[in-house]
Amino acid sequence: MDGSLLDQTQHERLALVDVNNFYVSCERVFDPSLRGRPVVVLSNNDGCVVSRSQEAKDLGIKTGQPWFKLEPFAPRWGLVARSSNYELYGDLSSRVMEVLGRHGLWQEVYSIDESFVGVAGTPDELLQLARRIRQDVLRYVGVPVCVGVAPTKTQAKLANHIAKARAELEGVCSFDSLAEADLWRLQERLPVTGLWGVGRKSGEKLVAEGIETIADLRRADAAKVRKRHSVVLERTVRELNGVNCLPPTAEKADRAQVMYSRSFSSPVSTLAELDEVMNLYTQRAAARLSAQGMLAKVLTVSAGTSRFSGEASFPSRSVALPEPTADPVLLTRYAVSALRSVVVPGTPYVRAGVMLSGLGRDLDHGGREQLELFSLDGGEDAVPDGAGPGSGAAPARAADLSGLLASVKGRFGHAAIGLGRGGFAEEPEWSMKREFRSKRFTTEWDELPIAKA
DNA sequence: AGGTCCC
């Protein structure tokens, strides 16, 4: 039956919306000169390709390719590289999600650039809605998305792939608007590997059993698939047949650990520099910790030399903290001395990290995310409510300090304040290489785009 | 704990 012509009943469906070439698309929002050209976004330290524009894909560039191998060809190809700018991507991501949320009955953010959205309507209405979603994201945020609409998550993923692959669909594919026969024909031509939930391993195994296309898998006996493979794959089969069996991805449970680990642009071998590194990294980790309202019981520091040259060494050390804390001052002190105790001066370290674990909820944290700047300086405001006489003045101060740091950074930029070297505006020498980073147009006051009328 | 998958 051709849904779009005959079927006027209401359906509840899922839309899977994702941004095309997300990082590259973000870069293009603020730099239109990148449109229509091959563009790649590089990983930390400008190491290798993590996102490619369509034009870059057409050149045969693969994700994971090291930039230094590509760079010589860049001028000839007109290829442009950008360092990753996660502040920008994170911010644009939340704007995309906000727009999607307006259109759905419910929303499940699946990753930085994709989201499931609950939709309902007749087949025609669903198709219109999908088109409107695409238009709105383009108009309000400026990035292109594809939309796949179907009865189950697996099918919605598939619909989304089809929307991407077939230009004539203009970024939108809704199963209810396809004739059943056309849908089968499409699935007969698509390899089973690459379907959501079918990775390389099970893909190979399926092919060996004669299940080569998505249509083959859809026709397969679910019970047999479960026996031979797994319940996961059984669910995929059932989902392909229109039976919802993937529950909403669970609310993200509290993290078990917070880690901040980076490699340097150039090796670091002096204690003074390693102190600086620990200073900065621990403050980053502590900020994340307190943003999530958690306290840590254990701190682990580590450093590492290059794996490629000579004797590799990966010194690390864990410290049990005297009490659960998120206090950046305390944590930084422990981190600096812990790393000092395991590191050998003169060794060329290329990366270091701080991990906070043994996490628990900070019970005193509820609803106090946004601390006012002046709550610290005197008056009754300096005494947090609920703190009885003699009880916990020190932890309260720590919480306030985290909030204060976050709030100042939010208002005046990341370099505005910090402990020790953390507050220096100038980047230290070992800072991650991000030679081609665009401005943080939407999250730093000093980097707002300027419009001239 | 190890395997698999996904982003």
Next chain:
DNA sequence: CTGGGACCT
């Protein structure tokens, strides 16, 4: 080709 997280067996 790197790392992290989630889920399953």
